[in-house]
Amino acid sequence: MIYLELFLSFLLIGFTSFGGMSMVPLINDQMLSHGWMTSAEVADIVAIAEMTPGPLGINCATFAGARTAGFLGAIVASFGVLVPTLTVGMLAAMFLKKFKESRVMGNALYGIRPVCIGMILAVMVQQSMTNYAGALFGFLSWPALVIGLVSLLVLIRFKWGVPQTILLAAALGLLLCGLDAGAALPT
Amino acid sequence: MKKQNLRRALSIFLTFLKFGCFTFGGGWNIVAQIQKEYVEKKKWITDEELLDFTSVGRSVPGIMVGNASVLFGYQAAGFHGALAALLGIVIPPVLIMLGVVFIYDLVRDNLYVARAMVGVRAAVVPIIFSAMMKLFKSGIKDLFCGLIAVGAFCLCVFVKMSNVLVVLLGALAGLVWQEVRARRDLS
Numbered sequence: 551m552i553y554l555e556l557f558l559s560f561l562l563i564g565f566t567s568f569g570g571m572s573m574v575p576l577i578n579d580q581m582l583s584h585g586w587m588t589s590a591e592v593a594d595i596v597a598i599a600e601m602t603p604g605p606l607g608i609n610c611a612t613f614a615g616a617r618t619a620g621f622l623g624a625i626v627a628s629f630g631v632l633v634p635t636l637t638v639g640m641l642a643a644m645f646l647k648k649f650k651e652s653r654v655m656g657n658a659l660y661g662i663r664p665v666c667i668g669m670i671l672a673v674m675v676q677q678s679m680t681n682y683a684g685a686l687f688g689f690l691s692w693p694a695l696v697i698g699l700v701s702l703l704v705l706i707r708f709k710w711g712v713p714q715t716i717l718l719a720a721a722l723g724l725l726l727c728g729l730d731a732g733a734a735l736p737t
Numbered sequence: 738m739k740k741q742n743l744r745r746a747l748s749i750f751l752t753f754l755k756f757g758c759f760t761f762g763g764g765w766n767i768v769a770q771i772q773k774e775y776v777e778k779k780k781w782i783t784d785e786e787l788l789d790f791t792s793v794g795r796s797v798p799g800i801m802v803g804n805a806s807v808l809f810g811y812q813a814a815g816f817h818g819a820l821a822a823l824l825g826i827v828i829p830p831v832l833i834m835l836g837v838v839f840i841y842d843l844v845r846d847n848l849y850v851a852r853a854m855v856g857v858r859a860a861v862v863p864i865i866f867s868a869m870m871k872l873f874k875s876g877i878k879d880l881f882c883g884l885i886a887v888g889a890f891c892l893c894v895f896v897k898m899s900n901v902l903v904v905l906l907g908a909l910a911g912l913v914w915q916e917v918r919a920r921r922d923l924s
Contacts, residue, residue: 562901564798564799564800566900567799568796568798568801569802571865571872572872575893575900576900576901578900580900590858593858593861594857596865597858597860597861597864598837602830602834602837603757603760603830604757604760604826604829604830604834605800605802607799607803608800608827608834609830612831612834613838616834616835617838621835624831624834624835624838631799632799632800632803632827634797635797635800635804635823638798638799639794639803639807640816640819642793642797643807643819646793646808654912655796655797656796657911657915657916658911659796659908659911660882660915661907661910663875663876664876664877664882664883664886664889664907665885665904665906666876666889666904666907667876667877667886668889668892668903669893670872671890672889672893674862674866676894680858681858681859681861682862691855693855697855697856698859698860701859701863701864705863705864705867706863706867706870712864715860715863715864716860716864718860719856719857719859720854720856721853721856723856724853724856727851727852727856
């Protein structure tokens with residue numbers, strides 16, 4: 551049953567992620583392994599989630615749930631990703647003082663944070679293989695490569711915000727892919 | 738007391754609905770709005786309490802913004818307040834994303850949209866990279882953390898291990914290593 555699968559999948563994502571970008575590898579992994587989305591669609595979710603208000607996790611869950619199983623899918627996936635907040639988060643709120651003094655969570659996070667970085671690197675490798683795929687040297691897309699480098703430059707060197715960077719990348723995509731008819735392949 | 742909590746919960750719900758509509762770009766934005774509204778204006782909580790909510794919210798699994806909202810809501814108006822804050826922050830992004838999915842499915846096969854999306858997808862890896870740079874400092878504290886990050890990367894890319902498992906292994910490694918270190922320091 552798709553709803554139960556979606557719920558459990560986002561429940562797992564929720565319990566093993568600790569906010570923001572660290573969710574992307576987990577979502578990528580679950581979506582691809584269930585065959586619910588292609589790698590390009592995961593990239594689209596990340597970009598769209600960055601352009602719309604609200605936490606990344608909720609945006610991704612709604613998008614993935616709705617695309618896989620419609621309105622109810624969106625509700626079920628969002629609820630799944632919120633279960634840790636409703637259980638562990640609520641307990642932390644009730645016993646805030648005890649929670650603050652506990653060493654266990656801090657020790658676990660000492661190991662989890664570097665894991666998130668390793669996973670994010672892995673998802674970058676995997677995403678690169680789809681997002682920069684094209685005909686150059688038989689496997690690269692020159693417009694995508696140019697846009698990738700420009701985005702990196704404006705983000706790191708000129709400290710642009712993410713929404714502005716995405717808008718620039720979209721404009722460059724229109725321009726450069728217009729020059730190269732084969733660049734915008736259907737996904 | 739009970740009645741006052743319910744009235745507060747309703748006002749929290751409405752205020753968080755507003756936060757939920759206008760918060761772009763992750764958790765810190767929402768924390769800043771809570772600070773303005775509830776520390777400076779209404780004086781329901783102090784700056785120190787808010788700092789606790791964000792740091793505990795980050796160390797609990799799930800969506801950081803959701804966790805911080807629950808912690809704040811509980812402190813301000815008990816259980817009802819926690820639910821009110823969470824629902825308020827979650828409903829707007831879910832509704833907005835449902836609209837986005839509808840439009841996405843309509844336009845994604847349009848030639849110009851496809852070209853723009855090539856650009857947007859090319860920007861996703863740089864965006865993830867720049868987010869990772871920010872995590873790097875707090876995540877990689879010593880050599881052991883570096884080894885965990887490399888290990889996690891290898892497990893994801895070469896072994897294709899499920900990301901959920903990789904996170905659990907990381908938590909275990911953190912707990913064991915910190916315990917070993919604490920014992921070594923004692924003896």
